[in-house]
Amino acid sequence: MEDYYLGWLEQVENALNIWGYYKIDFKPRLIIITGMGGSGCVGDYVYALASTKERFRYPVLVIKSYELPKFVSNEDLVFVISYSGDTLETRYAYLETLRRKCRLVVITSNGFLERDAKQKNIPLILVTKGIAPRTALPEMLLAVLNVLDTSGLTIVSKSEVEDLREFFKENMANAYSEAVEIAEFIHNNKGVLVIATHTPLEVLAIRGKNEFNENSKIPVKIDVAPEWAHNDIVGWENPFINKYTVLEIADPDNPIGLKLIEFMDEIYMEKGYPVKRVLLKGEHFLQKLLYGSLVLGLASVKLARLLRIDPLETKNISKYKSRVYDILGQT
Ligand code: PA5
Numbered sequence: 001m002e003d004y005y006l007g008w009l010e011q012v013e014n015a016l017n018i019w020g021y022y023k024i025d026f027k028p029r030l031i032i033i034t035g036m037g038g039s040g041c042v043g044d045y046v047y048a049l050a051s052t053k054e055r056f057r058y059p060v061l062v063i064k065s066y067e068l069p070k071f072v073s074n075e076d077l078v079f080v081i082s083y084s085g086d087t088l089e090t091r092y093a094y095l096e097t098l099r100r101k102c103r104l105v106v107i108t109s110n111g112f113l114e115r116d117a118k119q120k121n122i123p124l125i126l127v128t129k130g131i132a133p134r135t136a137l138p139e140m141l142l143a144v145l146n147v148l149d150t151s152g153l154t155i156v157s158k159s160e161v162e163d164l165r166e167f168f169k170e171n172m173a174n175a176y177s178e179a180v181e182i183a184e185f186i187h188n189n190k191g192v193l194v195i196a197t198h199t200p201l202e203v204l205a206i207r208g209k210n211e212f213n214e215n216s217k218i219p220v221k222i223d224v225a226p227e228w229a230h231n232d233i234v235g236w237e238n239p240f241i242n243k244y245t246v247l248e249i250a251d252p253d254n255p256i257g258l259k260l261i262e263f264m265d266e267i268y269m270e271k272g273y274p275v276k277r278v279l280l281k282g283e284h285f286l287q288k289l290l291y292g293s294l295v296l297g298l299a300s301v302k303l304a305r306l307l308r309i310d311p312l313e314t315k316n317i318s319k320y321k322s323r324v325y326d327i328l329g330q331t
Pocket of ligand 1 (some may be wrong): 017036039040081083084087088133134135214317
């Protein structure tokens with residue numbers, strides 16, 4: 001499993017090799033990204049990158065469900081993402097986008113979506129097969145950014161992705177050792193894990209939560225300031241249980257973010273919770289997000305190793321997937 005994460009440099013190279021090949025001649029009203037779990041978080045990243053990009057004017061909507069909002073129409077561009085190509089919620093959303101005649105791009109490695117997109121001649125980007133869906137994040141994310149850039153809807157340009165490749169080369173070893181330290185910190189302190197951060201890094205807190213859920217098999221709470229300061233903060237006055245371990249994630253180049261984290265730190269310290277802070281490396285937001293994702297992914301695998309469990313297997317997701325046909329019914 002560690003190798004899947006250490007393969008992120010190769011994923012960036014794969015993405016660069018196909019940069020410029022997929023063009024959509026269409027100016028959409030909305031850019032919609034739909035998928036679940038490890039594939040679903042691609043939409044969160046695109047949203048975060050689009051929101052912080054100067055002069056990008058297209059609204060991005062992330063859908064992690066089997067249904068589409070009623071207002072989605074043929075004026076919209078939809079990226080349908082499922083690593084396996086078989087996730088039922090995503091298949092249902094895909095069929096609905098076809099019914100509404102949206103412009104579509106499918107990103108997958110396999111399964112129903114690959115077969116159906118080929119048969120219907122829908123733009124299709126195939127990513128590396130045979131790894132854990134959540135570890136295919138860079139390739140799936142860069143596939144979306146590639147289509148947008150090639151179509152004149154640039155959020156991230158090819159040269160920024162080339163910089164990311166160099167950044168990964170220089171920082172892979174750093175990320176690995178930081179991940180080992182984090183895993184040991186969480187393992188030694190044994191509290192419920194809290195991932196605390198500031199905007200616009202909520203995507204990283206969600207991704208980190210998902211990684212520790214799936215790889216380490218533990219529940220995780222996320223605290224994102226400033227919204228945290230309007231509700232969660234009160235919950236910390238009198239929690240039922242009092243054993244928490246806090247992992248703070250901050251952008252060292254964001255002065256307000258740093259002040260927010262300092263304030264959060266004060267509240268956790270008052271309770272006596274052990275706290276560890278991760279300062280994101282990288283020059284651009286894309287580098288910071290993917291550096292943080294790599295560190296959290298590897299840390300969650302290393303924690304699984306310390307707990308002597310298999311990071312790859314996700315039994316309860318398989319149980320859900322075997323029942324989801326009954327739950328959702330046929331479309
Ligand atoms: O990472 C995982 O294994 C999961 O979160 C999956 O991504 C999730 O179950 C959805 O499956 P898929 O990515 O194949 O659509």
